[in-house]
Structure formats: structure tokens, C-alpha cells
Amino acid sequence: MSNTDEPIRLALVDDHRMLLGALTEWIRGAASDIKLVAAVTTWPELLTHPEFPVDVVLLDLDLKDNIPVSLKISTLKTTGVKTVLMSTYSEPNVVREALAAGALGYLVKSEDAEMIVEAIRAASQGESYISAELDLAINGGDVGGVPKLSAQERRVMALYGGGEPVKSVAFQLGISEETAKSYLKRIREKYRVAGYDVGTKVALRKRAIQDGILLQTDMPRQL
Incomplete structure (x- = not known):
């Protein structure tokens, strides 16, 4: 990479x-x-x-x-x-x-x-x-607005929300596990600031679908 x-x-x-x-x-x-x-x-x-x-x-x-x-x-x-x-x-x-x-x-x-x-x-x-x-x-502090994520943050959210473990997310994106974790932390922080709680993987997945980052059909492979 x-x-x-x-x-x-x-x-x-x-x-x-x-x-x-x-x-x-x-x-x-x-x-x-x-x-x-x-x-x-x-x-x-x-x-x-x-x-x-x-x-x-x-x-x-x-x-x-x-x-x-x-x-x-x-x-x-x-x-x-x-x-x-x-x-x-x-x-x-x-x-x-x-x-x-x-x-x-x-x-x-x-x-x-x-x-x-x-x-x-x-x-x-x-x-x-x-x-x-x-x-x-x-961005004016509109609570309820969708936070702006960078391209890499969107990739992390899509993979993790799609059911991939952090290790796999890191491997697929060519980054370290620590870096993947810090991206997830920032994604959650951006959503928290915008008024959304995506603290759990399920909540993050739901949000990713609502915000068009994940398609409804991208079901976790384990299912």
C-alpha cells in the first residue's frame, strides 16, 4: 500500500x-x-x-x-x-x-x-x-445535520458497519489496527457532536445505512 x-x-x-x-x-x-x-x-x-x-x-x-x-x-x-x-x-x-x-x-x-x-x-x-x-x-453547528466524514472515515465506517472486525478493516485499507480504531473514535465523536449516538456497532451500522454510506443489502458476511 x-x-x-x-x-x-x-x-x-x-x-x-x-x-x-x-x-x-x-x-x-x-x-x-x-x-x-x-x-x-x-x-x-x-x-x-x-x-x-x-x-x-x-x-x-x-x-x-x-x-x-x-x-x-x-x-x-x-x-x-x-x-x-x-x-x-x-x-x-x-x-x-x-x-x-x-x-x-x-x-x-x-x-x-x-x-x-x-x-x-x-x-x-x-x-x-x-x-x-x-x-x-x-459548518455552523447544526445539530441533526449529517457530519462531514473524510473519504477514509467513510471507508472505515462502511467496512466496520458492514460487519468487518477492526483487524479486517485495517488490513483492507492498508492501515494499522490502532489507526483504524482512531478513525472509529473520530467517526463516533463527529456523530456525537452532531447529536447522534453511534457507540455500538449496531447503532453505527444503522446510521451508515441512513446516511447512504452502507446499502441495506450490504449485510454482514457472517449472517
Whole structure:
């Protein structure tokens, strides 16, 4: 599958040196499929770094350099680099603008460390990654609306809702069991935020059918 042989080449850009140091240490030990090749504090340093262009850039939205974030994202897109943004806050219109410019992920800095790894992996596949709370903020917080799932989340929900055990879901999608579990956790969280409880496999299956992710005919194979 995708990134099994070649690690994802990652660059970090954050002007808080302490956070940059902590993130650097953490990512180096967290995921064998992610290789941190650059950690810099300014935008020009990224563009002139010998390892640039990388696969994914984890970019601090709040760099105080007066360069519009949309310009940074489009510059990275032109060089084939995927962008995941980090910020200390989540102003919905800023998030919308960044996503419209082509950012694939948006993380608040208080996010779980595992979610940062997930966002980097999703971006390297060209998929978007937004936390449940941000999804709610961006989409106006309509309880009762169907949450927006990424393509990979829909695949996980379809396979798991269709009766596959987590191990099999992971195998079919070429991801680790832990990653499959974290996708399920996020799917449940997105539905919870939207006002639906899909805590059990049966509830999740029903919801997948109602939302058109699973067809009624996709019965579990065990039956």
C-alpha cells in the first residue's frame, strides 16, 4: 500500500521554539512512517531548507510575518507539498479560508498528539483531516445535520458497519489496527457532536445505512 516503504517526509514550521522542540521530539518517537526532515521557525527558512520540497508541512497559522496564509498554502501546493495547519485558536472563517486555499488539515494545538500523526498521514494521502469540534464550528453547528466524514472515515465506517472486525478493516485499507480504531473514535465523536449516538456497532451500522454510506443489502458476511 501507500506509505509502507517510503516514510512521509515532514517539515514543521512554528515560531514558538519550545513547542517546536517538543513536537520534534514527540514526532521522532511517535511514528515510524513519518520522518521529520526539517523543523524551522520562519517561512523563508522552510523554502530555502535543503530538504524542501517535503511531502507534508505542519504549518503554524499564527506566524507573525504578514504573509497571507492563503499565499503560503498555494505556494506549497505549486511545489506538490501538502499542508496541515496548526493554530492556538479555531476561528471558523479563518479555518474556512485556509481550507478553501487548499490546506488539507487543521489542528488546534491542544489536539491529542495521536491526532497530529493522523492528520499528517491523511494529508500525505491527499485527504482532509479536521477535528469534530472544528467541523461543528465551520459548518455552523447544526445539530441533526449529517457530519462531514473524510473519504477514509467513510471507508472505515462502511467496512466496520458492514460487519468487518477492526483487524479486517485495517488490513483492507492498508492501515494499522490502532489507526483504524482512531478513525472509529473520530467517526463516533463527529456523530456525537452532531447529536447522534453511534457507540455500538449496531447503532453505527444503522446510521451508515441512513446516511447512504452502507446499502441495506450490504449485510454482514457472517449472517
